[in-house]
Amino acid sequence: MTVAAEYGGTRPEAGSDPEKLLVPVLSAFWDEPESWTLETYRRHDGYAGLRKALAMPPDDVIAYVKDSGLRGRGGAGFPTGMKWQFIPQGDGKPHYLVVNADESEPGTCKDIPLLFANPHALIEGIVIACHAIRSNHAFIYLRGEVVPVLRRLHEAVREAYAAGFLGKDILGSGLEVDVIVHAGAGAYICGEETALLDSLEGRRGQPRLRPPFPAVAGLYACPTVVNNVESIASVPAILNKGKEWFRSMGSEKSPGFTLYSLSGHVANPGQYEAPLGITLRQLLDMSGGMRPGHRLKFWTPGGSSTPMFTDAHLDVPLDYEGVGEAGSMLGTKALQCFDETTCVVRAVTRWTEFYAHESCGKCTPCREGTYWLVQLLRDIEAGKGRMADLDKIDDIADNINGKSFCALGDGAASPIFSSLKYFREEYEQHITGKGCPFDPAKSTLWADNDAHLGVNA
Template sequence: MPLTPVLSRFWDEPQSWTLETYLRHDGYEGLRKALASTPDQVIQTVKDAGLRGRGGAGFPTGMKWGFIPQGDGKPHYLVVNADESEPGTCKDIPLMMATPHALVEGVIIAAYAIRSSKAFIYVRGEVIPVLRRLQAAVAEAYAAGYLGTNILDSGFDLELVVHAGAGAYICGEETALLDSLEGRRGQPRLRPPFPAVAGLYACPTVVNNVESIASVPPILLNGIDWFRSMGSEKSPGFTLYSLSGHVTKPGQYEAPLGITLRELLEYAGGIRAGHRLKFWTPGGSSTPIFTDEHLDVALDYEGVGAAGSMLGTKALQIFDETTCVVRAVLRWTEFYEHESCGKCTPCREGTYWLTQILQRLEAGKGTEGDVEKLLDISDSILGKSFCALGDGAASPILSSIKYFRDEYLAHFTSGGCPFDPHAATLFSAVTA
């Protein structure tokens, strides 16, 4: 299956981030088409194209826009979730760094469609270069008349604010993001009401991922049939796959939905020389892991789901046979424990105890009962926590034990990590 560079087609040009370069590549032509249509026609176009949210859940974007009640007399808000924090996920930040105007144009079209006059881009605060680049792009768009009042003489007004978050993973959850944007502590809200009814400042709000919004201008420009000519029937279009870890050429590979890891590895030069694939994540560390037997799973929402995982953010973290599964899962679990907001008991307490048990197991001090206890605690978290962070913490543990139980058992039968003979001795020396 060939690669389909759309969003990434001119990332390698000098100064790809400037308005001048963007205009040279049909920039803001999609916006002109949108403004020549009615808002409802724009929503219908995105619905008919079948664009699905690129932030993890894969919810139909046009349907989400259509949920906004019209004629309610309330202001409507568009919020772009640019708080990319999932371990292994690295697609939105390169996109904003290389072509920020793709996001800005998408924001204007989306805001027009949902009849919003104020939009926000909530960016991860640590990525200062991206923040500056976005702010510069927004300033260029204002100066060129693409933002502000009476955009392109259409009578449509839009104010766009770039907001820097403070670096909390929980703020990637859309309702926690809204609380943070309002100046409160970022914690998930109880739903219903959903953001489409009562979101930012208790007004109808659409929250979309960066890649979802940036994919809208090409759809308006090239048409529904063009978009649906890529991908599968239920998961049409192109998307960014992020390959990292033990591959020869890690990076962003823009391809049709439904490509397989085997095909992507051919583009990426394969697993690093002299090694073989052991396990990988199809959608970041919060998705159940896959092994080498899943090389030919179609990487779309249906294919990955049928195989027992989630496509998520398409962050393909590749691990070869030198990697200890228990250690990798421990590192992820420590992250989730640290990032848990503490609002709900299953996640707050569960992630703590998962970390304690995994640390003991990884050091060779565990028992077979500990493996069962991991499964028991994970089951108490999965589907029972306030938001998806708990599910994300449990998924790698449940799936790794499913595929690599023997490796867990080997840690205490051999008195330490079998991949690092020095580890058990070192642990004994430290704790003596």
């Protein structure tokens, strides 16, 4: 992890001092001893934002977060305040807040270290959000494999209850909030918000048909807000330091700070907290660049489910608009970087195997499409493919994209489209040369037992 001096400008300029490009807010004291404890958190203005929020009417808190421009950090970038505003009021039903901590996207590793090093930022954000949407119950849906994080999160919740930040009459405000930490069973599909809700209710995690949307009929058919960990954890700093402070960073339509997960063939992988709009070139400059003696070949701006970029996109602003205009999505800001030793066909095949394995099977385009993509890609990688297979995988991906029940299908199609766009010649070399032209001995990224991720996150 990397932290540095606070940056107070707008979009980072090329040639700026690398140390001034980073914005340590959520990661400001990750390297301190026992950073996860309530004592450490309170030394760094912990729960100061909550006190300010409780002094405001709930609707004013929603308006404040909306005015700050905070956008969801889980992938879609939907305005957080607007999502809160969708919750109907005066309906006589209980309202729920669900925090999506089921971090599963290949290459993404921001929510888990955040919860491990600074869980109270999330808990404070939860109480503020519950006050805003008039909720008394919050759920944290955590990826079950990360047992150390689960234990640390349970301890943080216990500390918050003991200190009066959770439970009844929080800080004398009359607000009552109970938090339940739920460990999932490790299904990628449960990162989709409606599949997560089904799983939380005890059913098989599969996406729901919408409408109705969760804001109207979510958990237990009641109005529900589903937010990402980083989205909620960013709220306390906004309330404490002000919306103008938050808007002083990033770009006009994508303000604020965020965590970038840099992994793969880079000299120093890790978390880099910076203003939205920084570029991969700037992040590589401050992280030591690609591994010595190698150059960047391709990279993902938001995990494997976002269309890949090449070294021609090093200066694309890493905000929602900049990445979108360049033909991809910012997603979870999982910057997986691959050097020239990496076979694109092999990489895309491993990703597609992952999506085929994780498909819930509810809809035909995704269930059947990902299966056949894997068969064709394996043949191409092994040198058994035909030229017609390239058009076939493109056609299958097109039949999945936008036609599946949830975004998993779109994510599976993205690497196919983008790799054919930028590296079709490499696919053709596998076919004409009857095998992979790359020497696996030269690559450190793909091990035989590496089933699907292939990142050093």
